[in-house]
Amino acid sequence: MSPGLFCLLGLPFLFCQTTGSLWTSSPTSSSFSDSVFSSSSSSHPGPGSVSQSLSNFTGFEDDHGTCQCSIVLPDTTFPVQRVERLELTAHVLSQKFEKELSKVREYVQLISVYEKKLSNLTIRIEIMEKDTISYTELDFELIKMEVKEMEKLIVQLKGSFVGSTVIVDQLEVEIRNMTLLVEKLETLDKNNVLAIRREILALKTRLKECEASKGDNGPVSPPPPAPGSCGHGGIMNVSKPAVVQLNWRGFAYKYGAWGRDYSPQNPEGGLYWVAPLNTDGRILEYYRLHKTLDDLLLYINAQDYRITYGQGGGTVVYNNYMYVNWYNTGNIAKINLNNNRAEVTQTLPNAAYNNRFSYANVGWQDIDLAVDEQGLWVIYSTEASTGNMVISKLNDTTLVVLNTWYTRQYKPSASNAFMICGVLYATRTLNTKAEEIFYYYDTNTGREGRLAITMQKMQERVQSINYHPIEQKLFVYNDGYLLNYDLIFNQKPK
Numbered sequence: 001m002s003p004g005l006f007c008l009l010g011l012p013f014l015f016c017q018t019t020g021s022l023w024t025s026s027p028t029s030s031s032f033s034d035s036v037f038s039s040s041s042s043s044h045p046g047p048g049s050v051s052q053s054l055s056n057f058t059g060f061e062d063d064h065g066t067c068q069c070s071i072v073l074p075d076t077t078f079p080v081q082r083v084e085r086l087e088l089t090a091h092v093l094s095q096k097f098e099k100e101l102s103k104v105r106e107y108v109q110l111i112s113v114y115e116k117k118l119s120n121l122t123i124r125i126e127i128m129e130k131d132t133i134s135y136t137e138l139d140f141e142l143i144k145m146e147v148k149e150m151e152k153l154i155v156q157l158k159g160s161f162v163g164s165t166v167i168v169d170q171l172e173v174e175i176r177n178m179t180l181l182v183e184k185l186e187t188l189d190k191n192n193v194l195a196i197r198r199e200i201l202a203l204k205t206r207l208k209e210c211e212a213s214k215g216d217n218g219p220v221s222p223p224p225p226a227p228g229s230c231g232h233g234g235i236m237n238v239s240k241p242a243v244v245q246l247n248w249r250g251f252a253y254k255y256g257a258w259g260r261d262y263s264p265q266n267p268e269g270g271l272y273w274v275a276p277l278n279t280d281g282r283i284l285e286y287y288r289l290h291k292t293l294d295d296l297l298l299y300i301n302a303q304d305y306r307i308t309y310g311q312g313g314g315t316v317v318y319n320n321y322m323y324v325n326w327y328n329t330g331n332i333a334k335i336n337l338n339n340n341r342a343e344v345t346q347t348l349p350n351a352a353y354n355n356r357f358s359y360a361n362v363g364w365q366d367i368d369l370a371v372d373e374q375g376l377w378v379i380y381s382t383e384a385s386t387g388n389m390v391i392s393k394l395n396d397t398t399l400v401v402l403n404t405w406y407t408r409q410y411k412p413s414a415s416n417a418f419m420i421c422g423v424l425y426a427t428r429t430l431n432t433k434a435e436e437i438f439y440y441y442d443t444n445t446g447r448e449g450r451l452a453i454t455m456q457k458m459q460e461r462v463q464s465i466n467y468h469p470i471e472q473k474l475f476v477y478n479d480g481y482l483l484n485y486d487l488i489f490n491q492k493p494k
């Protein structure tokens, strides 16, 4: 059957010489001759003409009367198999090509994504290089400063001890070890900062205990009053500063404020807030909130907000509202921390503003808000007060002034001020290393007077001081660094 197959497949010119009689006379002929040739023969002209056009074929009838026809194909046999193979190869090739092409397209897409990522990274690195700092390095620098402080203290302590110094010696070794540990950990990630902070805290507590156990040799700190209580006689002393961190916007942001929200209804809670001013030292545009101190320390889980605009570093947070002096005005704005909306804006009557009576070394803080056990206060000056400090108690709902006290302290000669239990405390600069709480005004009694409580500082200028009634700590913004001070109160109420 292969010749027939050939006919069907691709040889239109198949010449076959046959004996005419057979086509009709042999019913037993093969299907080949029957179906193909006999049917077509009807359309042919007569058998005579067929034999003329058909040539070079020899056909014969075999013993069984079947027509046998052998076809001799020319040398140039049509290479059907090769064509088939070729076709197949071409098909496979084109499939492969398609596949490769689609891969290329995929790669092109990927490359453009990577290109974008790369340019993003470049931008981020540029920003990091320019503005921000390696927090890891920085935190370790600060911790080193603190450990050094402790080392100094232990040396002092050792000198003042008479007799057995076993405990002190042991503490000294531990503090030395801590120095080594900090140096080792510097190469690792910043999560260690937390662990070290806890260890430092534990060491500090033991140092304090050790100091207290010295007995009658030195001054004894009275037991602290209950958190939020005013059953004490005012500030007696402040601790050395603890450096919490550099503000989240970096070295360049030397002006600002920070603190912790105080809500009388939820005294133990309270967001940590950090509000560095723009580098002009005037505009408050961005602030950041953290739910916990750990988050603050690690610069994580922060909520960042933008306002347009606050002015100066007199900001406070009370009862989940931020209170700020509104830009270029004598107004106070009350911003809901849940949605960052300024819900109330109120003019502070007669208040001087826009650098008329700010603090020494700190601009744009003519209107300095404060929070203590009794609520919301504002410290400012008026033309009538000739620049002396004026204290007003505010209704924190409406920002209306409830009561006002006039002091005899010139505001621009103080470096800052804060309120504790209705008493205003003002600071002044002693030198580049120390401030002094030098003045108080008690709104409960109307008394005012001098104090001399030294506050060490890490950097030259104190930008703002805020108080938290439950922690009984000062939150100080010191040229971009966030500091905490513990307060020691006089035992007997005055």
Ligand SMILES: *[C@@H]1O[C@H](CO)[C@@H](O)[C@H](O)[C@H]1NC(C)=O
Residues within 6 Å of the ligand: 055, 056
């Ligand atoms: C037929 O075959 C013979 C030899 O077998 C050859 O000489 C002749 O040229 C062929 N004729 C045609 C038309 O191919």
Ligand SMILES: *[C@@H]1O[C@H](CO)[C@@H](O)[C@H](O)[C@H]1NC(C)=O
Residues within 6 Å of the ligand: 113, 116, 117, 120
């Ligand atoms: C590039 O950064 C922007 C914002 O910084 C971000 O929205 C975007 O998804 C980033 N693109 C890529 C490809 O990472």
Ligand SMILES: *[C@@H]1O[C@H](CO)[C@@H](O)[C@H](O)[C@H]1NC(C)=O
Residues within 6 Å of the ligand: 170, 173, 174, 177
């Ligand atoms: C201090 O470190 C040394 C070696 O690293 C260790 O043997 C010693 O126990 C450590 N001392 C204390 C008190 O942790």
Ligand SMILES: *[C@@H]1O[C@H](CO)[C@@H](O)[C@H](O)[C@H]1NC(C)=O
Residues within 6 Å of the ligand: 219, 237, 238, 239, 240
């Ligand atoms: C006040 O505290 C500082 C730092 O802790 C300390 O050096 C100083 O002796 C204290 N002063 C008094 C009077 O207790």
Ligand SMILES: *[C@@H]1O[C@H](CO)[C@@H](O)[C@H](O)[C@H]1NC(C)=O
Residues within 6 Å of the ligand: 395, 396, 397, 398, 402
């Ligand atoms: C503050 O103002 C609100 C609203 O007018 C009032 O309900 C509240 O009693 C005031 N608080 C004080 C302490 O005056």
